[in-house]
Amino acid sequence: MRLELVPRARVWPIARALSPLVAIIFAGLMAALVIAMMGRSPLAAFDIYIREPLGDSWALQEMGIKMIPLTLIATGLVYCFRANLWNIGAEGQYTMGAIVGAILPLATQGMELGRWVLVIALIMGIIGGALYALIPSYLRVRLGVSEILSSLMLVYIAQLLLDYLVRGPWRDPKGFNFPQSVMFDPGSTLPILFEDGRLHAGLILAAIVVLASTVVLGWSLFGYAIKVIGSSPKAAGFSGFSSATISLTVFAISGGLAGLAGIVEVSGQIGQLKPSISAGYGFTAITVAFLGRLHPLGVVFGAFVVSLTAIGGENAQIMMKLPLDMTTCFQGLLLLSVLAADALTSSSIRVVRTPKKEA
């Protein structure tokens, strides 16, 4: 006996719209089962994971802070993934954006030069990430090197470079030998949105990027070309779109947005360079992009869910002694459920019975 996926003749729009909801409920039930098996109350866990963070201003701001880099990076990844190009190295582009973006703020530290330093820092962050992403893309276009491996391996190079910088040339001399740079000037940090809060202006940048990408991917000829290349390269050739140009461009956009996320995180949240500037955002963003079904607005939703469970997970660890891995586990369950729900709305499962073997 074996199972086969058979494409459905008709995909119901309602089923398509409801499938993420069904996926979330299913993943929640599975998580509840795991929590129950660990001897904890699933209801109490629900309360701590979901309900409490949503009712708490501090937790909401923390969620926003996590959503900013996730949204920026995942939106960039949507460009690549739609073109069927697999940029797995957003984490490295994020790190490189943070490094290149930090050059000017660190060099001018103490001079109090004002806001324009921040603007240039952000632009340099974008350029740093974009150039770094162009390495795997160029290798792919020119030499046919798999972008999956090369982009992933470049992550480690970027991380080690950051490590070297903050332990070596960029180390804060007054930092008690901690691996970290000096703090940015106030002029080169992103402004805070609410008084006494931590949520910074990166949120506005992320919103602009999401809206612009919605327009570009949804209605522009460039967005159209990305979709054509992603679904059939031969048709793209027939259409006259150069797959080399598009590949390089989407990688540059993706890397640029990851780089922007990096410098935004450093100048908005952390205020200095140190080895731990990322909580694995570049990798989590892959999940976010797929949770959002490769749509910029969906990405916001995906980033929301992931941030919510991350905050909830910290609380659950403190209050219920649930391991932090439970959060990763739930995010994994959720991603699988969303992908499965998508597959099952467009296909149905058929059981094929193989006749018993004769002797």
Place this chain on the structure above:
Amino acid sequence: MEADETSSVAVDSVKQSQMLATIEAGLAADHAQNSGLLVEMKGITKRFGSFTANDNINIGVERGQIHALLGENGAGKSTLMKILNGLLRPDEGEIFWKGETVQFASPQDAAKLGISMVFQHFSLFENLSVLENIAVALPGSIRQNGFNLRRLSRRIEEVGEAYGLTLSPQRPVYSLSAGERQRIEIIRALLREPKLLVLDEPTSVLTPQEADSLFVTLEQLAQKGCGLLYISHKLDEVQRLCSKATILRGGKLVGECDPRSEDVRSLAAMMVGTHVPEVRSQALHKIGDIRLEVEGLTLPAPDIHAKSLKHIMLSVHGGEVLGIAGIAGNGQSELFSALSGETLSPQARTILIDTMPVGQLDIESRRALGAAFIPEQRLGHGAVPNMALSDNMVLSRHGTDRLDRFGMVNVRRAKRLSDEVVSKFDVRFSGKNPVASSLSGGNLQKFVVGREILARPGVLVVDQPTWGVDAGAAVAIRQALVNMAAQGAAVLVISQDLDELFSISDRIAVLHEGALSAPLATGQVTRETIGLMMAGSEVDDAA
């Protein structure tokens, strides 16, 4: 598509139960049994919608016989073989195996009886060795019966020696030539102890020398009592190898004969037919200036399955339809992609559109000069399967029809243009603006053809305009092409369907092995001559 089926066969066969130990006894034991009809297909009919792919076909293969199944592309050979292999079920008719009626629910059922297929396209893992590739596709039960790679490796060498299929089991597949790769497929089939071996155009990717050694193997197999069904359209091969031939045309059985006692001309005539065409060219249209010209185009083959183009010379006048005949895989898609600009030519002057050298221009620049192109493959080349029709409108006309405004796609205009194509070319579908893949082949082809024709090109290049399209749609498409020419466009039609070329073209040239013959006026040439040229025999004589 064929590759998918091959792999599913391979996967299925893993489940089939046969033991390596019995293979040795296999063919010899079979030979000892009495001879007679091994397999017989009676009254097989298979319809796809309104299209009848097989219409009441009878065919029988004896033990030890090499039986040819002859026919042009689209004649129904593949459908018939898929039915024999259990991939398709016939609407009518019966299959008899050694005189007993059998029904195949799946390829495993056919494999269990001893029917093995060698497909035209290989399904091999490039990075694995010969041995590993064969082990992967072996029946699963072997593993439970003391399966071991070393023994299998020895078996491969033994079988190889016995049939002259020299092959080192340790070689990785990527280092092998096409002929050597095919040997893997044949050894795979032989290890399964076949009683009937079906080969689908096995020489299409082989060099003449490789083909010769294949024939020796096949003759040996036949001598040992295995029945062989040899699918081909190469007449010289069939005459050399086969003692019986069944000929299909347009889904119907048109003849049975002993090809050795038959003249090549009569075989060609049976294969390509002589029935009356349905479309008539517009009465006496004016032939104008040369609008499309190719001057000594030579292009190397991009990979081993492709053909190189050898010094192609052609010219198409305004008001004229030039037909390019030829059997699939003789350089048609390579020629198309050189003409469209998807492959650039080494020199600009080798291709001219309205006397403008375009060899180095991409497809969009050629469109801007008034050319349009219709590729053979509608889904995935001429149209994006998962995109709506209006989005597919943008595919080829974004540059020439102001569908691109400030970088944004003009969705409303695209919809309007696509509605125009739908109504003028009678494209039928259910729902509103559906995705391309949901349309039937004929309707999608009408859409793709209509999209290009309504761009009102001065030069139109079409590859297989009516491939896999039902008769009604085919006539409509052919008529549209003829009308294009009547309005002054230069139309170049690449087709394997001789009836089609005879009904619409003013002149016909034949593409064989990447070389193009001089064109012949349609009125002064017979189907038989073209058929002979297509099969590659006596090209000089034919002119």
